[in-house]
Structure formats: structure tokens, C-alpha cells
Amino acid sequence: MPQISLTVNGKPASAEVESRTLLVELLREKLHLTGTHVGCDTSQCGACVVEVDGKSVKSCTMLAVQAAGAHVTTIEGLASADGKLHPMQEMFREHHALQCGYCTPGMVMSAIDLVNSHPDGLSEEQIRHGLEGNICRCTGYHNIVKAIHAAWFVMHGKEMPIAAE
Amino acid sequence: MIVDGIGASVKRVEDHRFLSGKGHYTDDMNRPGQTHAVFRRSDSPHARIKSIDIAAASKMAGVVAIFTGADLAAEGVGGVPCGWQIHNKDGSPMAEPMHPVLAIDKVRHVGDPIAMVVAETKQQAKDAAEAINIEFEELGGISDVRAAIAPGAPLVHDDVASNVCFDWHIGDKAATEAAFANAFKIIKLDLTNNRLVPNAMEPRAAISEYDISSGEYTLHTTSQNPHVIRLLMGAFVLHIPEHKLRVVAPDVGGGFGSKIFHYAEEAALTWAAAKVLRPIKWTADRSESFITDAHGRDHVSHAELAVAEDGKFLGLRVETLANMGAYLSTFAPSVPTYLSATLLAGVYTTPAIYAQVKAVFTHTVPVDAYRGAGRPEATFLLERIVDVAARDLGMDRVEIRRKNFIPADAFPYQTPIALQYDSGDYQTTLRECLRMADYDGFEARRKAAAAKGKLRGIGMSTYVEACGIAPSAVAGALGARAGLYEVANIRVHPTGSVTVFTGAHSHGQGHETTFAQLVADQLGIPFNQIEIVHGDTSKVPFGMGTYGSRSLSVGGSAMVKAMDKIILKGRKIAAHLMEASLDDVEFKDGKFTVTGTDKSKAFAEISLTAYVPHNYPIEELEPGLEETAFYDPKNFTYPGGCHICEVEIDPNTGTVAVINFTAVDDVGRVINPMIVEGQVQGGIAQGIGQALLEHAIYDESGQLLSGSMMDYTMPRADDLPNILVGTESTMCTHNPLGAKGVGEVGAIGSPPAVINAVVDALRDYDVRHLDMPATPAKIWGIINAHTLKMAAE
Numbered sequence: 001m002p003q004i005s006l007t008v009n010g011k012p013a014s015a016e017v018e019s020r021t022l023l024v025e026l027l028r029e030k031l032h033l034t035g036t037h038v039g040c041d042t043s044q045c046g047a048c049v050v051e052v053d054g055k056s057v058k059s060c061t062m063l064a065v066q067a068a069g070a071h072v073t074t075i076e077g078l079a080s081a082d083g084k085l086h087p088m089q090e091m092f093r094e095h096h097a098l099q100c101g102y103c104t105p106g107m108v109m110s111a112i113d114l115v116n117s118h119p120d121g122l123s124e125e126q127i128r129h130g131l132e133g134n135i136c137r138c139t140g141y142h143n144i145v146k147a148i149h150a151a152w153f154v155m156h157g158k159e160m161p162i163a164a165e
Numbered sequence: 166m167i168v169d170g171i172g173a174s175v176k177r178v179e180d181h182r183f184l185s186g187k188g189h190y191t192d193d194m195n196r197p198g199q200t201h202a203v204f205r206r207s208d209s210p211h212a213r214i215k216s217i218d219i220a221a222a223s224k225m226a227g228v229v230a231i232f233t234g235a236d237l238a239a240e241g242v243g244g245v246p247c248g249w250q251i252h253n254k255d256g257s258p259m260a261e262p263m264h265p266v267l268a269i270d271k272v273r274h275v276g277d278p279i280a281m282v283v284a285e286t287k288q289q290a291k292d293a294a295e296a297i298n299i300e301f302e303e304l305g306g307i308s309d310v311r312a313a314i315a316p317g318a319p320l321v322h323d324d325v326a327s328n329v330c331f332d333w334h335i336g337d338k339a340a341t342e343a344a345f346a347n348a349f350k351i352i353k354l355d356l357t358n359n360r361l362v363p364n365a366m367e368p369r370a371a372i373s374e375y376d377i378s379s380g381e382y383t384l385h386t387t388s389q390n391p392h393v394i395r396l397l398m399g400a401f402v403l404h405i406p407e408h409k410l411r412v413v414a415p416d417v418g419g420g421f422g423s424k425i426f427h428y429a430e431e432a433a434l435t436w437a438a439a440k441v442l443r444p445i446k447w448t449a450d451r452s453e454s455f456i457t458d459a460h461g462r463d464h465v466s467h468a469e470l471a472v473a474e475d476g477k478f479l480g481l482r483v484e485t486l487a488n489m490g491a492y493l494s495t496f497a498p499s500v501p502t503y504l505s506a507t508l509l510a511g512v513y514t515t516p517a518i519y520a521q522v523k524a525v526f527t528h529t530v531p532v533d534a535y536r537g538a539g540r541p542e543a544t545f546l547l548e549r550i551v552d553v554a555a556r557d558l559g560m561d562r563v564e565i566r567r568k569n570f571i572p573a574d575a576f577p578y579q580t581p582i583a584l585q586y587d588s589g590d591y592q593t594t595l596r597e598c599l600r601m602a603d604y605d606g607f608e609a610r611r612k613a614a615a616a617k618g619k620l621r622g623i624g625m626s627t628y629v630e631a632c633g634i635a636p637s638a639v640a641g642a643l644g645a646r647a648g649l650y651e652v653a654n655i656r657v658h659p660t661g662s663v664t665v666f667t668g669a670h671s672h673g674q675g676h677e678t679t680f681a682q683l684v685a686d687q688l689g690i691p692f693n694q695i696e697i698v699h700g701d702t703s704k705v706p707f708g709m710g711t712y713g714s715r716s717l718s719v720g721g722s723a724m725v726k727a728m729d730k731i732i733l734k735g736r737k738i739a740a741h742l743m744e745a746s747l748d749d750v751e752f753k754d755g756k757f758t759v760t761g762t763d764k765s766k767a768f769a770e771i772s773l774t775a776y777v778p779h780n781y782p783i784e785e786l787e788p789g790l791e792e793t794a795f796y797d798p799k800n801f802t803y804p805g806g807c808h809i810c811e812v813e814i815d816p817n818t819g820t821v822a823v824i825n826f827t828a829v830d831d832v833g834r835v836i837n838p839m840i841v842e843g844q845v846q847g848g849i850a851q852g853i854g855q856a857l858l859e860h861a862i863y864d865e866s867g868q869l870l871s872g873s874m875m876d877y878t879m880p881r882a883d884d885l886p887n888i889l890v891g892t893e894s895t896m897c898t899h900n901p902l903g904a905k906g907v908g909e910v911g912a913i914g915s916p917p918a919v920i921n922a923v924v925d926a927l928r929d930y931d932v933r934h935l936d937m938p939a940t941p942a943k944i945w946g947i948i949n950a951h952t953l954k955m956a957a958e
Contacts, residue, residue, distance in 0.1 A: 018288070034193035035186015037418075039366045040451035044874035047366060075186035089184040093176055096839050099847060100673030101183025102190065102366040102418025124887075131882035135874070137366050137419050138673045139843060140850030140911075141882040 004068040008033070009077030017064040024048045024059035026067070027074060035075040035105045039135070046134030049106035050074045056113035058106075058133070075105035078112075087154040088112050088147075097147035099138035107134050111148045115155050122152045167755075170686030174839035177678045179671070188416045191370040191385050196444035199372070200229050202434060203290035203447070205280040205297050206456065207272035210306030210528035210867025211319060214270055217280060218298040225296060227289030230441050232433070233280045234267035242266055242436060245429050246401040247493040248393075250644040251331045251502055251524070259331035259524070262322035264492040266402065266429045266436075272301075273321055273491035274528050275869055276456025281433050283441055287448075306528030306867035310465055310486040313527045321491055321526035328526045330489050331498065335506050336519035336582050344480025344517040348471035352554045358542045359937045360463035360488070360861040361854075362455055362877055363535045365672075367418025369458060370448040373434035377442060381409050384435050388414040389424045389670050390710020393647070395702050397427040397495070403436055407702075410435075414700040417672035421851070422534040423458045424672065425712045426495035430457075455872045460861055461535020463488035464501060464542045470515075470550045476558055476565045478515040483546065485522045487532075494533035498524060503583075503643045504631075504713075505539030510580035511547045512591045512629045512805060513569040518582050528867035534712065536851055536912040540630040545937075548626040548917035552924065553933060562921075563599070566627050567592065577898070584631055586803045588895040594829045595627055597893050598807035602827035607811070620814040621824075622926025626917040629805035632906040633718035633897075637797050650797040651715070652707045653723035655684070655731055657790040659776035661769030662694040668708010669720035670700050674908065675840045676716060682836050683721055683902075687728045689755025690768055706793055714906030717836065718802045718897065725901045726794035734790060735771045741782040742766055742774060802897045802905040806830035808849070808914040810922040819945030821857055821923055823884075828914065829891040833905030838892075841907050846888045848911020854880040855912075856919035856937050878938075 005014040008031060015030040027033045027050065036059060039047035048059045051073040078086040085093070088108050098104040114130040115122060122130075127148050128141070136144060153160040169175045182188050219231045245264040252258055268279045280297055284290035307313045313321075313328040321328055345351060371386040382405055388394050391412040398412075399405045417424060434445050449457065464487050471480040487501035506520035537544075555565040571578050573590040580586065599605070607623045614621035634640065637648035654666040665684055669676060681695040698704055711720070736750045739757035743750070749760050758765040774781060775790040811825040828845055835841050858878035862870045871877040896903030916937060923939045924932050930951040935943065 020288070028193075033186070034190075035188070037190070037367070038192075039368070039418075040874045042451065042873045042875045044879070045366065045451075075184075079185055085181070085184060092184055093180040096177065096843050098180060098183055099675070099843060100366065100419040101179070101188050101416065104183050105186050108184065125883075128883040128885075135366065135879050135881060137364060137421070137851070137879070138847045140846040140848075140880075140888055141885055142846045142888050143843060145882065145887075 002065055004065055006067050006069060007071045009073055019065060021064040022060055023062040023064050023067050026064035027059060033074050033076050037102055037105060039103060044135065045103065046110060047103050047106040049109040049134065051109055051113065056110050075108060088115070088151045091147040091151040091154065095143045095147035095150060097139060097143040103134060103136045107136060107144060110134050111151065115148065115152045119156060122149065124149065167685045167689060169692035170682055171836050173682065173837065175678055175682055175692065175837055177675045178681065179675060179677045190367055190416045190418055191372060191387050192448045194372060194385060196372060196374060199444040199446050200283050200285060200441060201287040201290045202445050203282050203287065203294045204278040204430065205282065205294040207268065207277040207279055208275055209272060209301055209303060210275050211304045212272050212301035213304060214268060214272065214279065215300040215302055219280065221298065222282065222293040222296040225289065225293045227285035228293045229283040229285065230437070231280055231282050231293070231297070232267065232437055234265050234269040237266050237436065238269055242432070243402045245427060245432065245492070246397055247498065248397065248495045248646050249499040250646065251333050251498040252644070253332050254334050259498060260325040261493060262325055266432045274530055275867060276530060277491065278429055281437060283437060283445055308527050308529050308863035308865060308867045310488045310525045310527060312865065313525045314523070321528060325526060330493065330524040330526055332523050333502055334519065334521045337517060338519045340517040341480045341482050341519035345471045348479055349474040350472050350557065352470040352472060352550055352557055354468050354550045354553055354934055356466050356468065356546055356549060356934065357936045358462045358464040358545055359855060361461040361535055361859050362861050363421045363423035363458060363461060364879060365419030365421055365423055368449040368451055368454045369424065369428065371431055371434050372444055372446045373438035374444045375438040375442065381411065382435055382438065383411045383413065384431060385413045385415060386431050387417050387424050388412070389417065389420040389672055389712055391670065391700055391702050392668060392708045393710055394427050394431060398432050398435065402432045411703045414670055420672045421536040422461065422538060422712060425710065426459055426533055452873055455877070456530055456869060459494045459531050459533035460490065461532065462542060463532050466546055468546050468550050470554055472554055472558065476560050476568050478513055478569050480517040481509055481515050483509060483520045485520070487522055487524045488529065489524050489526055490529045490531035491526060492531050494531035497531060497533045499644065500534055500539040501542070505543045507583045508540050508543035508631060509547060510582060511544065512571055512627050514571055516581060520582070529863055536848060537909045538713065540909065540913045541916060544626065544628045544913050545917045548628065549920065549934060552921045562625065566595065585800065586629065587800055587898040589629060589803060589805050589831060590893070590895050591627055591805060594806040594831055594893050597891055598809050598827055598829040601829060601889055601891055602809040602811070602825060604809065614813055618816070620816055620926040621811070622922045622924070623809065623811045624918050624921025624925050625807060625809045626914050626921065627807045628914045629803050630909060630913045631801040631803055632714035632909060633798055633802035634713040634715055635801055636799060647709065649709055650795050651709055651719040651723045652705070652793065652795050653720065653727045654706050654793040655724065655727040655791065657731060657772045659773050661690060661772045663688065663690065664696045664698060665724060666698045666705045667720050667724065668705055668710065669716040670711045672711070674711065674716060674844070675837070679717065679836045679840060680721065680724065683724060684728065687725065688768060714804070714908040717902065718900050718904040718906050719796060719798050721902050721904055722900045723794050723796035726796050727792045730792035730794060731790060734786065737782065737786055738771050738774050739766045742780065799899040802833065804830060804832045804905040804907065804910050806910065806914060808918040810915070810918040812919070812922045812926055814923070814926045814944060816948050819941035819948060821939055821944065823853055823886045823919065826886050827889045828911065829893055830910045831894050831905065832892060832907040832910060833894055833897045834903040835892060835894065841892065842890045844907045845890045845911045848909060849888050849915045850880050850885055851912045852915025853885060853919055856916040856939060858884060858938050860938050
């Protein structure tokens with residue numbers, strides 16, 4: 001079985017994997033990072049989204065061996081060392097953007113990429129379109145959209161206009 | 166004054182763990198020495214199993230054991246039980262065929278489990294499951310309820326004639342016939358309530374363990390009601406007494422009904438743990454969920470409404486064929502009957518109603534409760550036929566509803582079909598919803614859309630539902646094989662902090678927050694001094710779990726009852742300490758005070774005294790401060806309200822965009838408005854999903870064609886609008902909180918509002934009705950056919 005090394009949440013990690021092992025299986029089963037979830041088997045739901053070398057990736061669509069040498073960030077790697085939540089996590093909590101919590105890690109990881117890749121502004125329509133690859137069954141997305149909108153302002157260091165609330 | 170008490174939008178205590186990846190869902194757990202199970206399932210809808218050859222599979226790498234139905238039968242393992250018995254019109258009980266844990270002799274739906282492979286890894290178990298050689302004799306299946314009751318249809322169960330599980334009715338047939346005889350007009354409508362796949366985002370999973378020293382089994386499972394699983398599996402399937410069977414439902418990633426039921430996998434895993442003497446883990450793939458989780462809806466109905474010339478409803482009669490699937494799931498028989506037909510009065514004064522329901526077996530996945538369970542089906546039927554009646558009579562859709570509403574001063578209101586509504590104010594929820602949706606401004610918006618080439622429509626539904634199930638004696642008389650109370654145990658610790666053990670289960674509802682607010686409010690102690698424990702039969706005394714919007718109205722009421730006992734005992738202790746009579750000691754804002762004096766004792770002083778009883782009325786009172794209460798509801802609760810939907814159709818493509826959605830609901834007492842709003846929005850998203858996108862489609866023989874998220878359209882962020890939510894509450898009159906429930910209102914009220922809006926948008930295209938989901942293909946077909954017809958004329 002191939003042995004691979006990579007960086008996960010800023011720390012070196014290595015594991016022996018089958019060539020058919022998926023990145024999400026490596027994270028959950030070998031590295032015990034169970035915050036990344038599996039919600040489907042057709043790459044539709046986005047519960048497994050993580051960041052690989054700066055881009056959001058569905059970790060069920062990538063083989064573990066393809067992540068050799070990569071820098072991977074999972075939901076467990078977002079909060080700072082003192083436990084302070086990332087602004088996106090904070091806004092999800094503030095706006096009640098989660099209910100059962102199962103889609104949440106993937107939703108948060110996708111949302112962070114969405115905000116980072118839109119430095120000039122992010123409309124409601126862009127948010128909704130940008131979440132096409134993430135399914136939530138609980139919230140109806142209303143509060144997720146609000147949370148991401150609010151997080152855009154925090155992450156880009158801008159003040160949110162009152163009318164935008 | 167408690168700031169985080171009733172009425173405050175407290176941020177949820179469960180969020181930190183979910184947001185930081187620290188949730189404990191079943192599949193996140195692993196046990197030392199754990200093995201993995203994979204089920205080999207039928208890919209045929211209906212076949213005789215001629216042989217099962219496990220020889221080659223057994224020798225494959227990592228395989229620990231392979232079990233088949235014969236192994237379980239040899240040890241007397243029972244069938245998966247049904248928890249609700251319906252009786253036929255003639256008084257005889259429904260057909261209740263055996264539902265084996267693993268198939269014996271025959272398979273009856275795609276997904277029916279035949280063998281369970283236990284191996285060192287999941288991949289090894291998968292490989293071996295594929296290597297099992299099964300010889301089938303295809304028998305031909307049926308999926309449609311009408312086809313299933315036709316002469317000559319293949320039988321799902323050899324001992325159930327014509328595939329009819331039961332033929333039931335409710336209401337006064339003679340009075341209804343008389344009402345129809347006097348009708349000015351009879352409005353007729355055929356409708357199908359589309360079959361749905363619940364698709365909670367967390368697939369079902371379980372881990373079973375057996376301790377050979379103690380003889381104790383432990384099952385971690387994705388359940389909405391662990392005690393019910395323990396009861397059904399222990400007593401009926403595996404014959405394990407309660408004290409040797411622990412069922413834990415940890416963090417559960419959504420349920421929507423689909424995780425109420427006792428599933429065959431739970432029993433197979435638990436039984437096998439004692440055979441392999443190692444923990445066994447099973448997690449469903451999503452494709453497996455599609456063919457094993459109980460589906461929802463799938464009713465085919467014919468409805469007739471008798472109306473007077475002025476638009477008053479005189480009578481309603483309904484005939485429904487309800488698909489049960491291949492086996493009876495836990496609560497399946499209750500869904501089309503007591504959870505649906507009894508709601509056919511809706512919010513209207515219709516004096517005579519008669520409903521008949523034929524439940525039918527087919528070669529499909531079992532059908533059971535899915536968010537709303539029966540009430541969305543009744544509401545869709547009723548709110549569609551009311552719109553059609555308005556159209557056929559040339560009346561305004563708002564006026565016909567107002568004219569027939571049960572007036573606010575008529576409560577308690579006895580309907581002609583069993584239910585007695587305790588409270589409601591349908592004129593107010595309608596009026597508020599019309600205002601919030603700017604209904605009066607709609608025609609201008611319609612014109613503006615037309616100028617852009619779009620067809621804009623508006624639709625509404627005014628609904629009531631029955632939840633908070635239910636007085637045990639009533640439910641028992643209607644066929645429930647369980648009590649439907651709820652349990653709370655409140656443990657006050659010596660320093661005054663509190664642990665609450667509840668039989669309700671949270672799988673997204675935020676109970677750890679809402680229940681803590683309730684307790685903080687009533688005991689006058691800080692919110693952060695309270696912990697809510699749920700989901701473990703070894704910790705919680707008992708419980709019936711969470712479904713049917715019952716957690717607050719029934720589970721919360723049990724807490725109030727337990728707190729009443731805590732307060733009474735606290736008053737006795739305080740009376741002793743302050744040398745006052747019990748009647749003179751009152752409890753308010755976390756303090757026990759002698760009335761009319763400044764003498765008082767804080768809650769924590771009393772709890773400490775209870776555990777350090779040095780100066781204590783030990784002759785009359787036991788030490789400690791812990792109380793348990795069982796609360797059995799006195800009636801159902803009746804949330805209701807109005808939903809208004811506004812859509813725009815692109816006539817070139819047939820696509821429907823939901824532009825606005827407004828809901829004003831009466832959910833009784835609200836503890837946390839933020840959570841209530843989220844529940845309504847989530848329910849509406851599922852309702853819009855049913856109305857426009859979702860459909861579990863079988864081919865005629867029982868092959869599921871929409872068996873993955875690539876084929877079954879789940880609502881996504883860009884399919885949905887912002888959802889405007891208001892509440893206009895009247896209090897429930899028969900529980901101590903006034904709570905009615907909010908979990909299902911969104912999914913119940915919204916589908917007819919959407920379809921009424923779509924039909925309104927298509928008003929120039931001669932559409933009287935259209936079944937869900939209103940897909941672009943369906944709508945384009947209507948527009949195109951009409952255009953061709955016009956051209957031909």
C-alpha cells in the first residue's frame with residue numbers, strides 16, 4: 001500500500017493508504033478528523049468539502065494519493081489556537097445558519113472559499129449560486145445566506161451597512 | 166429576572182461543537198476491535214431466492230462472518246414489528262405480513278437485505294458482499310397503487326389478497342351523502358401526492374456491541390427515539406430485556422421522520438454482535454439510503470367538495486389509495502388515516518365529511534411518516550380543491566376561505582371527523598400574511614412581470630394541523646401500540662446547577678438551548694447552570710422521542726411538571742428553614758420567600774440543604790432534590806396559519822422561480838423565536854422541494870429511477886427564495902406551556918401555496934390542476950399544448 005505524506009491543519013501527517021482510498025476516508029478514518037462528513041456517494045452534497053492548497057475541494061472526489069504533499073485544511077483547523085472561532089464559524093452561529101450540523105463543516109469550508117474569491121463584493125445571488133454544490137436539508141438556506149453575507153464584511157474588514165441586515 | 170428565558174433568541178449551545186467539527190455523530194465513533202458490516206441487497210423488486218452461495222465470499226480477505234435470513238430464523242429472531250394497527254371497515258384488523266430482518270425465500274423491493282457480511286474493513290465487507298452468489302427467480306413487481314389492486318397483479322405477500330393492507334373509513338357517510346344531495350355544485354378533483362425521499366444529510370448508521378461478561382448489548386444508532394428502538398427491537402425482534410439493552414442516539418444529522426422507525430439493520434447488527442463478539446459498525450451509503458430509508462407521501466386521491474351557491478362548503482368526500490411499500494414500517498398505517506383523513510375539515514366549518522382509505526402493498530421501499538406525515542397530504546388536497554372551487558364558482562380565493570373559516574370565538578371546535586381543535590384565529594393569520602406579502606400590490610407585480618415576458622402568479626394556503634401526539638388512551642383506541650407521553654427527570658445538584666434528562670431527542674431542533682431556556686425561566690436560575698441530556702436509554706428514564714412536533718408541547722410539559730415537584734419540595738425545605746408554614750412560602754425568580762416578609766432563601770441554599778440535611782424535616786421529607794414526571798397530553802395541539810407564495814414562470818422554458826414566500830403561523834407559545842423561525846423556514850424549503858423539485862420515481866416494476874442525489878432533485882440555495890416568517894399565536898389551552906409545535910408547519914402549509922401560485926400564473930393556459938412536482942417539463946408541456954391548440958383553432 002502506498003505511504004503518503006501531507007500537511008493537515010498546519011501539521012505534518014502521513015499514512016498508509018490503498019490506492020482506492022479517498023481523501024475523505026484518509027481524513028476521517030486514518031487521521032481521525034471526523035468533522036469532515038460524508039453525505040452522499042455522488043459528489044452532490046458537499047458535506048465533505050475541505051481546503052486543498054487554498055481551494056475548496058470535495059474530499060470524496062479526490063484520491064488520498066492525489067493529496068500527497070498538499071496542504072489540507074479541515075473544519076478542525078479553522079479556529080485559532082486559543083479556540084476563537086473563524087469569522088465564518090462565528091457568523092454561522094450568530095445567524096442560526098445550522099440546525100442538525102451535519103452539512104455545516106462542508107458549508108463553512110465552501111463559504112470561506114466563496115468569500116475569499118470575491119474580494120470586490122458578494123451579492124445574495126452570487127452566494128446562492130456559489131452554494132450550488134452544498135446541500136442543507138434543515139435550514140432552507142435563508143440563514144446560511146445571511147451568515148455568509150455578514151462574514152464577507154468581517155473577513156474583508158469592512159463595515160456592514162445597516163440596510164444589508 | 167432571567168435574560169435567557171422564555172421568549173429570548175438565545176444563540177444555540179450546540180453550535181460550537183457542530184461548527185468546529187466536534188460533533189459526535191454515529192459514524193464519527195469507533196470502538197476498539199471494531200468490525201464493519203455491509204449488506205447484500207436485492208436489486209430485483211420481486212423475486213424468489215433460489216439459492217444463496219456464500220462459500221467464495223466467506224474465504225475472502227478480512228471476512229469475519231456472513232449471515233443470512235436462515236441464520237436468524239434458526240434462532241427465533243422475530244420480524245420487524247409495526248407499531249400501529251388499523252381496522253378495516255368491517256372491524257377486522259389490517260393485514261400484517263411478516264417483515265423478516267433478512268429476507269427469507271423472497272425479496273419484495275429493491276434494497277431488501279439478503280445477507281450481512283462482517284469484515285475487518287468496510288472495503289473488504291463490500292468486496293465480499295459483491296461476491297455472494299444469489300440465484301433469483303424473477304416474479305415481476307408493481308410500484309403503482311392502482312396497478313397493485315388491479316386483478317391479476319403480482320402479490321407482494323402471498324397471504325394478502327389483492328395487496329390490500331386495510332380498507333378503512335371515517336366520518337358520517339349518510340350525512341355526507343345528504344349534503345351532496347343538496348349541493349349547488351360538486352367540485353371534483355383527482356390528485357397525487359408525490360412520493361418523496363426524506364434525505365436527512367446524515368445517512369443512517371449504527372454500531373452494535375455485546376459484552377459477554379454482563380450479557381449487555383449496546384447499540385449506537387441514528388434514531389429520533391432510542392427508547393422506542395429499545396422497546397421494539399428488544400421486546401419483539403431479539404427478545405432482549407430492557408436492562409440488558411442500551412440504545413444510544415448521539416448527535417443525529419437530521420431525521421424528518423425517517424429516523425423514527427426501527428430498521429432491520431439495527432436488529433441484524435445487534436444480534437450479530439453477540440455472534441462475532443466484536444463491535445460491528447455499519448454506515449449507509451447515500452444510494453443505500455435511497456432504497457432503505459422509509460419514503461414519504463405517495464397518496465392517490467379523488468376528492469369531491471359540495472358547495473352552496475354562496476360558496477359555503479356543505480360536504481367533503483375523499484377516497485385515497487395509500488402506498489405502504491413492501492412492508493409495514495413502524496407507524497405507516499397511521500399516516501394516511503388518523504394523521505391525514507382526520508385533518509380534512511382543515512380550518513373550515515364543513516359540516517359533513519366522509520373519507521375512505523385503502524392502504525396498498527407494492528414492491529417499493531416502505532412508506533412512513535415524513536415531515537408532516539399525512540397532514541401535508543390532507544392540506545394539499547383541501548387547499549387545492551378550495552382554490553378549484555373558487556375558480557369554478559367565480560369567487561375570490563381569499564373570500565371563499567374567509568367565508569368558511571371556523572370563527573375565532575367557536576373554540577373549542579368539534580370537527581365532524583374526530584378532532585376537537587382547542588384554539589386558533591384563522592382570520593388573523595390570514596390578514597397578517599396578506600399584509601406581509603403585500604397581496605394587494607400583486608396585480609401591479611403581475612403586470613410588471615408580464616412586461617418582461619414572465620408569467621407571475623400568487624397562491625395561498627390556510628391550514629391547521631394536529632400534532633403533539635397524543636393522549637395515550639386516544640392513540641391506543643385508534644390503534645397505537647405504545648403510550649405517547651413524554652418523560653423528564655430533573656436533577657438539581659447540591660450547588661444549584663441542574664441536569665435535565667429528557668425523553669425527547671434533538672436532531673437539529675436545538676433542544677439543548679430551548680429546554681435550558683424553559684428551565685432557566687421556570688426555576689429562575691442562570692441559563693448556563695443547566696445541562697440537557699437526551700438520547701441514551703442508560704441515562705434517561707424513558708421517553709417516546711421526537712417527531713410530530715411534540716418535543717415542547719409534550720416533552721416541555723413533562724419538564725414543567727417535574728419542576729413543579731422540585732418547587733414544591735423546595736418550598737417544604739424553605740418552610741422548615743424559615744419556620745414558616747408551607748402555604749406562606751412562595752417561589753418566584755429563583756427565591757423562596759415567606760409571603761409578606763423579607764425572609765427568603767435562594768434556590769442554591771435550598772438545594773444545598775437538600776443534600777446536606779443537617780437542619781432538615783427528615784421525618785417528613787427525604788434528602789436530595791431530583792424529580793421525574795411523565796406527562797400524558799390531554800389532546801393534540803393545533804398549529805395553523807397562512808402561507809403565501811409568489812412565483813414567476815418563464816414560458817419559454819417552463820421553469821418556476823419562487824420570488825417571495827411569506828408565512829404567518831400560530832405555533833402557540835414561543836420559547837426561542839430564532840429557532841422557531843429557522844424551523845418554519847426549513848419546513849417551507851422541504852415543502853417547496855415537494856412542490857417543484859422532488860419526486861421518487863419508480864418504473865412500473867419497482868426499479869427506483871431517482872435513486873441518487875444526481876437523479877432526485879434536492880432543493881439547493883439557488884432554488885429557494887428568502888422566506889419571510891411571522892407568528893400570530895393563540896395559546897394551546899390544555900398544556901401548561903400553551904405550546905403547539907413548529908417542526909412540521911412549514912412542510913404542511915407550503916406545498917399547496919406553491920401549486921396554487923403556479924396554477925394562478927398559468928391562468929391563461931386553461932389549467933385546473935397540476936400535480937407535484939411542477940417541473941419545467943410539465944409546465945412547458947402545458948404551455949406548448951395550449952399554444953398548439955390555440956393555433957389549431
